[in-house]
Amino acid sequence: MTYEEFQLLNEFISELIGVSFPAERGRLLESRLRPRVQALRLPRFMDYYFVLQYDIDSEAEHLMHAVTNNETYFFRETRQFEALFDEVIGDLKAEAVTPGTIRLLCAGCSSGEEPYTIRMFGEENPNPDGESMLQIDAIDIDLERLEAARTAEYGPNSLRSTSESQIQSYFSRSGSNRFKLLPHLQVGVRFSYGNILDLDTYPSRVSYDAIFCRNVLIYFSETALHRALDCFVSALRPGGLLFLGHSESIIGVTPRFEPVRLRKCIAYRKTSE
Ligand SMILES: C[S@@+](CC[C@H](N)C(=O)[O-])C[C@H]1O[C@@H](n2cnc3c(N)ncnc32)[C@H](O)[C@@H]1O
Known part of the structure; x- marks a missing residue:
């Protein structure tokens, strides 16, 4: 891949889904895209860029799968x-858009381990009135990962931080080293294709009480980070919270979110500006 090809493809990807490869990781982008270039029997990466430009045979779908890092696991x-x-x-519930239900968006959910873990936490912290308290919409751009999420069957890699007793409580064995999430834990979690940068692809027009977007924005360009935050502002209700991964911070990045220092992490509250 030439430097020019790298720049064009990197810009295209960043514009489309936010993910950006710094120049020193050009070889990584090349290795991720090479199988597609070969599968399409293209002579040069520049030809692949043209295929993407004209969205020939919906190549963007393959691209999204090729360039994203899907690393995730339960807990x-x-x-x-x-x-x-x-x-x-308590506060989220008191001000919830839908009385009694907390509506969460899990943005960049990969194969589902994150929203299902939130669901498990919900199971351990039930609503006093017995009604299900959580409605979780989970989105990703990678259709293969979404399919895996809906299947809800996992192996040891996904369960590496899950204790034996949690496995006993939440899964049934479905094969050698395969574990299927119990059906009742799939209730209230909805998966759909959604691009963080495109509000039109969000699954609901009703505002969310909180958004989890962890270990996603670290791969975004600065421009894409701002676009993502603008979308989150639009998707959150007034006073709604944004939770990021522990190595991610948006302090000072935008006046639309103010940090809220909680005991275990920092969350970001949508401001009224
Ligand atoms: C490293 S995984 C993180 C999964 C999970 N949030 C966690 O922390 O375990 C990043 C996920 O974000 C998804 N992703 C990247 N860009 C996205 C975008 N623009 N819209 C939606 N999902 C995106 C990727 O497909 C990938 O599944």
């Missing part, structure tokens, strides 16, 4: 989930 960095259930759930 990954649980501080934000603990903060949600230990510290802010």
Whole structure:
């Protein structure tokens, strides 16, 4: 891949889905795209760029799968989930758009481990009136990962931070080293294609009480980060909260969110500006 090809493809990807490869990771982008260039029998990466430009045979779908990092697992960095259930759930519920239900968006959900973990936390922190308290919309651009999420069957990699007793409580064994999430834990979690940068692809027009977008924005260009935050502002109700991954911070990035220092993590509240 020449430097010019790298720049064109990198810009195209960043504009489409936000993900951006710094120049020193050009080889990584090349290795991710090479299988597509070969599968389409194209002589040069520049030809692949033209295919994408004209969206020939919906190549963008393959592109999204090729360039995204889908790493995830159950009970990954649980501080934000603990903060949600230990510290802010009462306030979120009191001001919820839909009385009695907290509406969450999980943006960049990969194969579902994150929204299902939130669902498990919900199971352990039930609503006093017995009604289900959580409605979780989970979106991703990678259709293969979404299919895996709907299947809800997982192996050891996904369960590497899940204790034996949690496996017993939440899964049934479905094969050698395969575990199927129990059906009642799939209720209230809806998966759909959605691009964080495109509000029209969000599954609901009703505002969310909180958004989880963890380990996604670190891969975005600065421009895409701002576009993503603008979309989150539009998708959150007034006073709604944004939770990011533990290595991600938007302090000082935009006046539309103010940091809220919780005991276990920082969340970002939508401001009224
Ligand atoms: C590293 S995984 C993080 C999964 C999960 N949030 C977690 O923390 O375990 C990043 C996910 O974000 C998705 N993603 C990247 N850009 C996206 C975009 N513009 N819209 C929606 N999903 C996106 C990728 O497909 C990938 O599944």
